[in-house]
Amino acid sequence: MSHHQYSVLSTQYWPLILAFAALHLGCSSSNAPQSPTEPSFAAQLLAVQSGNSDEISVSETPLSDDDLAPLASAPTLRVLLIDHPASRITSAGLRHLGRLSNLKHLRLRGSAIDDDALAEIAHIQNLQILNAPRASFTDVGLAHLKNLPNLDMLRFGSPHVTDSGIKTLTEFPVLKRLHLIDVPISDNGLRELAQMEQLESLYIDGADLSDAAVDDLFRIRPHLHVHFNQQHHDRDPQKSHP
Numbered sequence: 001m002s003h004h005q006y007s008v009l010s011t012q013y014w015p016l017i018l019a020f021a022a023l024h025l026g027c028s029s030s031n032a033p034q035s036p037t038e039p040s041f042a043a044q045l046l047a048v049q050s051g052n053s054d055e056i057s058v059s060e061t062p063l064s065d066d067d068l069a070p071l072a073s074a075p076t077l078r079v080l081l082i083d084h085p086a087s088r089i090t091s092a093g094l095r096h097l098g099r100l101s102n103l104k105h106l107r108l109r110g111s112a113i114d115d116d117a118l119a120e121i122a123h124i125q126n127l128q129i130l131n132a133p134r135a136s137f138t139d140v141g142l143a144h145l146k147n148l149p150n151l152d153m154l155r156f157g158s159p160h161v162t163d164s165g166i167k168t169l170t171e172f173p174v175l176k177r178l179h180l181i182d183v184p185i186s187d188n189g190l191r192e193l194a195q196m197e198q199l200e201s202l203y204i205d206g207a208d209l210s211d212a213a214v215d216d217l218f219r220i221r222p223h224l225h226v227h228f229n230q231q232h233h234d235r236d237p238q239k240s241h242p
Contacts, residue, residue: 041067048074054102059083065093072096081107085134091116098123104150107131115141122147131155133181139165146171155203157181163189170196182206187213194220203227 038060039047047053054076062084071077077100082089087110094117097103103124113135121130122144128151138160145151152174159182166189169175176198182205190213193202202224209228217224 045070045074048077051076055079055081057081057083058087062086062088064088065090068093068096072099075100076102078102079105081105083107083109085109085111088112089117090114091120094120097121100124101126103127105129109134111136113137115144118142118144121145124148126150129153133157136160139168143168146173149173151175153177155179155181156183158183161185163192167192169193174198177201179203180205180207185209190214190217193217199224201225205229 038057041056041058041061041063044053044056044058048056055078056071057079058081063082064087068089071080080097080103087108089108089110090112091114097106098120104126106121106124106127106129108131111134113132115137117135118137118141121127125148127148130145130151130153133155135156135158137156137158139162142161142165145154146168151172154169154172154175154177157180161183163186166183166185169178170192175196177200178193180203185204185207187210190204190207190209193199194217199221204227206229214228217226
């Protein structure tokens with residue numbers, strides 16, 4: 001008898017149980033509109049202009065060159081992360097960043113980062129971190145960045161950078177952390193990187209390198225932190241660390 005009463009009670013409360021599960025487990029229709037999880041670009045810009053923030057991060061909305069024009073009035077901006085892959089930011093938009101003396105970290109995930117774009121980025125004199133994983137620049141564009149006196153971390157992907165461009169990296173004054181993504185670097189390029197005495201961390205994804213060239217790298221730079229294709233190399237002295 002008591003078991004029968006428990007069953008009736010459970011059935012009575014099933015609608016509430018299901019509603020609770022849908023709310024907390026995200027069981028909504030895939031076609032239902034999703035609320036944005038980040039403030040709009042305009043709202044973040046206003047926060048910087050009013051002194052309440054020094055960072056703008058946009059991943060849910062594609063931006064264009066015109067969107068960047070108001071950044072010239074945000075001189076305290078320190079971090080700018082434009083992560084929507086459909087954002088098309090070119091040299092015309094990046095020109096607005098040249099006078100941002102406090103900008104230290106710039107990330108651009110769009111594919112329009114070409115030689116002209118890097119020429120504009122080279123005017124951001126205090127830039128320390130540049131991340132352009134889907135770029136299209138060549139060796140010529142990469143050479144512009146050697147004029148940045150504080151650039152100590154560079155992460156980029158471009159199928160148009162050759163070993164000549166890699167050799168240019170050895171002229172960067174303070175570059176310590178380098179991540180190459182699907183850059184057609186060869187053994188000769190890796191040997192050039194081995195000559196960078198200030199280099200502390202080297203990540204390479206998607207390159208075809210011989211064991212001999214890698215052996216030379218570790219012979220010359222035995223303490224270099226090295227990742228190949230998202231994995232610690234077996235000879236990486238920091239392999240035990242994540």
